[in-house]
Amino acid sequence: MVAKFKARHGSGVREASTYLGQNFMIVEPSITNDVLQILRDEEQFDYCVDITAVHYPSREKHFELIWILYSFPRNQRIRVKTMIADGERFPSSVSIWPTANWLEREVYDMFGIQFDGHPDLKRILLPDGWKGHPLRKDYGIIQQDQEWVQINLGIESGQ
Amino acid sequence: MGDQITKDPSTYLSHLELGEPDKTFLDSNELIINMGPQHPATHGVLRVILKLDGEKVLGTECVIGYLHRGVEKIAENRTYTMFNPYVDRMDYVAAVSNGLGYCEAVEKLLNIEAPPRAQYIRVILTELNRLASHQLWLGTHALDIGAMTPLFYTFRDREEILKIFEKYCGARLTTHSFRIGGCQYETYEGFERDVEKFLDFAPPKIDEYEELLTTNRIWLERTKGVGTISAADCKALGVTGPVLRASGVKWDLRKAQPYAAYSKFDFEIPTGQHGDTYDRYLVRMQEMRQSLRIIRQAVESIPEGPIMAKVPKVMKPPVGEIYHSIEAPKGELGYFIVSDGSTQPYRVRVRPPSFVNLQALDIMVRGQLVADVIAVIGTLDIVLGEVDR
Numbered sequence: 001m002v003a004k005f006k007a008r009h010g011s012g013v014r015e016a017s018t019y020l021g022q023n024f025m026i027v028e029p030s031i032t033n034d035v036l037q038i039l040r041d042e043e044q045f046d047y048c049v050d051i052t053a054v055h056y057p058s059r060e061k062h063f064e065l066i067w068i069l070y071s072f073p074r075n076q077r078i079r080v081k082t083m084i085a086d087g088e089r090f091p092s093s094v095s096i097w098p099t100a101n102w103l104e105r106e107v108y109d110m111f112g113i114q115f116d117g118h119p120d121l122k123r124i125l126l127p128d129g130w131k132g133h134p135l136r137k138d139y140g141i142i143q144q145d146q147e148w149v150q151i152n153l154g155i156e157s158g159q
Numbered sequence: 160m161g162d163q164i165t166k167d168p169s170t171y172l173s174h175l176e177l178g179e180p181d182k183t184f185l186d187s188n189e190l191i192i193n194m195g196p197q198h199p200a201t202h203g204v205l206r207v208i209l210k211l212d213g214e215k216v217l218g219t220e221c222v223i224g225y226l227h228r229g230v231e232k233i234a235e236n237r238t239y240t241m242f243n244p245y246v247d248r249m250d251y252v253a254a255v256s257n258g259l260g261y262c263e264a265v266e267k268l269l270n271i272e273a274p275p276r277a278q279y280i281r282v283i284l285t286e287l288n289r290l291a292s293h294q295l296w297l298g299t300h301a302l303d304i305g306a307m308t309p310l311f312y313t314f315r316d317r318e319e320i321l322k323i324f325e326k327y328c329g330a331r332l333t334t335h336s337f338r339i340g341g342c343q344y345e346t347y348e349g350f351e352r353d354v355e356k357f358l359d360f361a362p363p364k365i366d367e368y369e370e371l372l373t374t375n376r377i378w379l380e381r382t383k384g385v386g387t388i389s390a391a392d393c394k395a396l397g398v399t400g401p402v403l404r405a406s407g408v409k410w411d412l413r414k415a416q417p418y419a420a421y422s423k424f425d426f427e428i429p430t431g432q433h434g435d436t437y438d439r440y441l442v443r444m445q446e447m448r449q450s451l452r453i454i455r456q457a458v459e460s461i462p463e464g465p466i467m468a469k470v471p472k473v474m475k476p477p478v479g480e481i482y483h484s485i486e487a488p489k490g491e492l493g494y495f496i497v498s499d500g501s502t503q504p505y506r507v508r509v510r511p512p513s514f515v516n517l518q519a520l521d522i523m524v525r526g527q528l529v530a531d532v533i534a535v536i537g538t539l540d541i542v543l544g545e546v547d548r
Contacts, residue, residue: 019479020267047394049484050510054497068482068495068510072394072408075415079482099397102518110231125224125547134232135506141236 001043008038024079032082033091036067040096045069045078048097051104053111055137062086063113067093084113092118110135127152189217194532196225202299202536203543207520214528219521223514226547234507239265239339239474242507247333249511250545252295255288255324256487258337263418264483264494265339266468268476277341277466278420282457283354284327284336285419286450290361291320292488293443293450297368300440300537304381309368316364323353340470354458358451365447372440382436386523386535389434396522397515400490402539405442406434412486419485424456436538443540475502489513489540509548513541 006013013035015026027035039045049068056062061083070077084090092115093100104115105124112133115121122128129152131145149158190213195206204225210217230249234242246261247254259281266273273281298313321331326347328336336342372378388398390406403410411428413421429445431438476498484493490512499505516539523535 020270020481022482048397049491050482050493050495050508052495052508054506066495068493072410077482097397098395099515099518102514123224125227127224134229139232141232 022077022079024081026081026083029082029084029088029090032065032080033093033096035080036069036093036096039069039078039080043071044073045071047072048093048099048103049077051093051100051107053107053113053135055111055135057137059083060085063111065090065107065113089114089116091116092121094118109133112136196222202541205517205536205541205543205546207532207536209529209532211529216524216527216529216532219524219532221517221520223517223543224547226543228548230548231507231509234504236503238502239476239504242504243337243339244333244335246509247335248544249509249548250292250487250489250492250513250542251332252542253288253292253488254333255284255336256292256485256492258335259285259419260483260485260487260492260494262337262339263485264481264496265474265476267483268479268481268496268498269339269470269474270477271340271468271470273341273419273468274465275420275462276464277337277468279457279461280342280346280466281337282420282424283454283461284324284334286454286457287320287323287354287357289488290447290450291317293447294320296443296488296537296540297440300534300540301372301378303533303537304378306372306375306378309371312364312368312371316361319357319360323350323357326350326353338467338470339474341465341467343467345466351458351461354454358455358458361451362448365444369444373444379437381530381534382440382538384433385436385527385531386538387433387435388519388523392519392522393434396519398490398519400486400488400512400516400540401439401442401446402434402490402516402519404428405431405439407432412484412491416484418483420457421453423460424453426453436534439538473502475500484510487512489542489545490516511545511548513539513543513545514548517541517546 013025013027047070049070052066054064056064063084065082065084067080068077090113092104102124104118105121107113108115108121109123109125110133123130127148130148132139144158146157149155190211192209192211194209196204206222208220208222230245233245243258243261246257250257294313294317298310301309324334325331327350328334328344388406390408393403393406407430409428409430414428426449429442429449431442478498478500480497482493482495484491492512493510495508496504497506520535520539524532
């Protein structure tokens with residue numbers, strides 16, 4: 001399967017290997033959506049388990065986006081990963097798997113990554129007017145949007 | 160006042176493609192109503208905004224996050240061991256399953272394996288917990304629909320399971336019963352006897368629930384053909400657990416990718432055909448009986464031996480990442496853990512079954528009646544602690 005992707009996309013597939021028995025692929029952001037589409041259509045990865053991100057402030061490209069996919073016919077899992085810079089927009093995969101809707105909203109809420117073509121990209125767990133994205137590494141563990149708390153809850157501090 | 164509280168509910172629905180009200184029947188008007196977050200039938204703090212045409216639902220939007228505690232952020236600031244009790248607080252009616260998933264994920268990352276006896280104890284407790292979770296679901300779901308008696312019956316019998324938990328580890332709900340590398344506690348004197356007593360006690364009780372509901376005229380009217388979802392929709396929306404199985408997909412992680420000691424036991428995966436609320440009820444009832452079957456096999460063949468693997472005092476998993484998932488009572492519960500080689504996880508992502516399943520609410524209730532929304536929220540079996548984390 002990897003050979004097929006390498007033949008089609010050349011150096012776009014940066015790495016494909018296995019760690020602790022789990023397969024993963026690191027691909028360039030520009031071809032990621034094509035790869036996901038092919039994985040669903042041709043390789044039978046019909047179930048998108050999860051979409052998430054990891055913040056690495058020390059790297060050149062801050063965010064790693066991760067798709068965890070599962071195939072019912074093959075009973076296999078694969079992880080697709082890509083690196084994007086802070087503020088970079090990324091095409092949404094809602095058209096590939098509808099479940100990406102809420103999962104992408106959560107990634108946006110927690111990391112501030114914008115998805116192009118998402119039908120309704122807004123915060124999901126935090127309130128709409130909240131400032132900051134909590135799962136970024138520069139967001140403190142007890143940090144809060146004090147202004148929001150004061151205006152909406154009528155208390156001095158949520159701590 | 161701020162946006163969230165005073166915002167007009169109708170603005171939430173502006174992005175949805177909704178049908179126009181059918182003006183032929185009397186003078187039906189389009190209506191937007193707000194349900195929750197404080198509503199007894201939403202099983203916690205779930206807010207649903209409904210667009211209605213008279214009694215018919217045209218579309219919905221869920222507003223969640225009222226119970227958000229930042230579990231994933233907390234994980235980054237705790238050691239692997241310290242984070243273990245936090246996972247119990249997500250799906251608090253099935254805390255044992257949460258703990259099992261987390262412990263196994265970290266064990267994989269550390270490349271250690273729990274000893275066989277510990278794995279059997281884990282299976283027994285996890286299956287007991289699945290039963291308790293399904294009993295709680297049945298009681299509250301039936302209560303929502305208007306049948307009050309099942310609630311008293313299921314809570315009475317769930318008590319027996321909670322007593323076993325209490326005797327085993329001192330806690331009834333947030334048990335924190337497993338540790339990374341095995342179990343903290345050896346089974347108490349008479350544990351097997353207590354479990355076997357429960358195994359004889361439970362089947363007639365499940366018969367009792369079925370007598371109340373399975374052929375009950377009102378129950379059939381309220382659940383048959385309500386909230387139907389097809390297998391293709393389930394897969395597209397990532398819906399797992401009993402909801403997926405009731406739509407006819409024979410898929411259970413305990414069989415598909417066995418973990419703990421599940422590969423050693425003989426059990427069936429119950430499935431439905433229509434994917435409606437009634438089928439989901441039947442699937443869960445059969446799952447209760449299958450759980451009893453697994454527990455009986457486990458208790459009869461539980462091996463002797465140690466209950467803890469050799470685990471370093473200070474856990475520093477090698478740099479890398481792992482995704483491990485288990486079949487929780489609600490569906491696929493996954494943990495994605497990234498280690499940077501230090502004592503604290505770099506990132507922990509929880510893939511909660513309730514959160515993903517709740518997304519299917521909209522397509523399940525479209526075209527149905529308002530009263531069916533209650534039935535569908537009940538049948539999805541969500542726990543808001545897990546949805547919001």
